[in-house]
Amino acid sequence: DAKTTQPPSMDCAEGRAANLPCNHSTISGNEYVYWYRQIHSQGPQYIIHGLKNNETNEMASLIITEDRKSSTLILPHATLRDTAVYYCIVRVPNYGGSQGNLIFGKGTKLSVKP
């Protein structure tokens, strides 16, 4: 089962920052937080991931609280093309010779409006 809680939907004005929250209160110390998005009818697109520290790349910033129980994905200047379902996923190591997998929750439907 997914280990994250996200709001089902959010709106954001074009050009403004979009801040997408995610709760993962049961996260363990060796589990990563991943963010993907899925634009209608396309495959999931990787955005960013982190373990403990805040991360930034050309697409977004990931802010992880000090206790690691929640995080926020920030799209600094949202455009209409950022309208998508955003998935926050806690990736869990699988011990016993198998790798950790991405288990998707329901995500947040972000609508960027003119």
Next chain:
Amino acid sequence: DTEVTQTPKHLVMGMTNKKSLKCEQHMGHRAMYWYKQKAKKPPELMFVYSYEKLSINESVPSRFSPECPNSSLLNLHLHALQPEDSALYLCASSQDPDNIGNTIYFGEGSWLTVV
């Protein structure tokens, strides 16, 4: 280059047909995945291949048969499917099966319709 290529993009098949979905990556990734996504639902993991060996089968019916002929290719063989199997089938890959800090990259998917 983080490209995972899936073919065909669209497939319509009858319930008695045998067809295959193909996935290819040239990033040297050693883990490959199949996910299934029904309309308005999140993707669900089906199979995981690690170093060309099947490592995870999420209780998928035998009418879906995965195959990994080499480290760059992943197939999903389809036989005697039902209309409820109509979905978007997503392939993904990552570099090191044992490192969860490695990013998993997805293809654009194959839309399957069973009639």
